[in-house]
Amino acid sequence: MLDTPLAEVPLVSMKTQAEDPDGFAQAFGSSFQRFGFAMVSDHGVPQELIDRAWRITKEFFALPEDYKRQYHIPGGGGARGYTPFKTEIAKGAALVDLKEFWHIGRDLPAGHPYSAVMAPNVWPDRPEGFKETFLELFAAFDAAGDRLLSAIARYLGMAPDWFDPAVKDGNSVMRLLHYPPVPADAPEVRAGAHEDINLITLLLGAEEAGLQLLDKDGRWLPVKPPEGAMVVNVGDMLQRLTNHVLPSTTHRVVNPAPERRHVPRYSMPFFLHPAPDFLIKALPQCVTAENPEREPPITAHDYLAERLREIGLKN
Incomplete structure (x- = not known):
């Protein structure tokens, strides 16, 4: 192993985005291009709301297993509601992840054209709120x-609102994740090495050690905001x-x-x-003689379905 520090x-602070949008885009985009990751402060999500969400998350996962399992939807690909412990597996992994989770998606109005492929939310009757x-x-x-997508558009030399029509009524998912205590002899890890499926992931809760990304030199780099x-x-x-x-970097959550x-x-995480x-x-500006187009076009829905099958959430 090299002696050089990792x-x-x-x-980067989102406070700077309003006064210097190009400077913020450069800092944020450069981190994405180098690591596939960035750490962002002053993101605008109210701390009171985050604290309330943590409290309710912990209360929910402390509920009895049979109560939680009534919100599991077999055949639903984990899109909404509860996914039990030891269900998801990283693509190509031999062992399942040591986690359970709950998914919340976008609430669509009745008759929305995407309602055929974006399932309605499921809500437990407790905890309150x-x-x-x-x-x-x-x-x-x-x-x-x-x-953040506006900053990425600027970094790529596109109009700041380029992503707006792409993500309007997008199929985003918020995941509430619980990794229980780990037995000393557990062969599995909390989350095996994987890449995310979506455009970008916004993650709260990485202060607790465990998240690592695979750097370009082949070493695992801890990510602790x-x-x-x-x-x-x-x-x-x-x-x-x-x-x-912009690379989708392999990452994991170690025990x-x-x-x-x-x-x-x-x-x-918010996917x-x-x-x-x-x-x-x-994108045309990302295709060059040195970097020819690598993959054929595909719709977001078809790509998502393909990847969900690979991680064991869809048959």
Whole structure:
């Protein structure tokens, strides 16, 4: 192993975006191009809302297993409601992940054209305030994601609002994640090495150690944001759209040190997706003689279905 210190994912503040949108776009986009990851402070999601969401998340996962399982939808691909412990598996992995989770999607009005492929939400009757809190948090994540996509558009030399029609009524998903305490002899890990499917992921809860990205030199780099900051990473859809100029970096959540194996871990990723009928095709400015178009066009819906089958959430 080299003696040089590991590189660090930079921390960028969204406070600077209003006064210097090009400067913020350069800092954020450069981090994406180098690591496939960035850490973002001052993201605009209210701390009171985050604190309330953590409390309700912990209360929900502490409920009895038979209660939670009544919200599991067999054949639903985990799109909404509860997915039990040891269900999801990383693409190509031999062992399932040590996690359980709940998915919340976009609430669509009756008769919306996307309702055929975007399932309605499922809401538990406890803990109190679950629905109201997570609809509010979904909207806050959505707004922060739009601002970050605007920065990516600027970084790529496109109009700041280029992504707006692509993600309007997009099939985004918010995941409430619980990693229970890990037995000392567990052969599995909390989340096996994988890449995300979507455009970008916005993650709260990475302050607890465990998240690592696979750097370009083949070493695992810990990603541990300061308190209150968000981790943001490139998903496979954005990698495909940018013809791999922005990389969807492999990452994982490793098991804690022996002295912390009794401590559960919680996180809240927001997987920002485009609309189901959005065509993922390499942007012209990302295709060059040195970097020819790598993959054929595909709709976001077809790509999502393909990937869900690979990770065991859809047959």
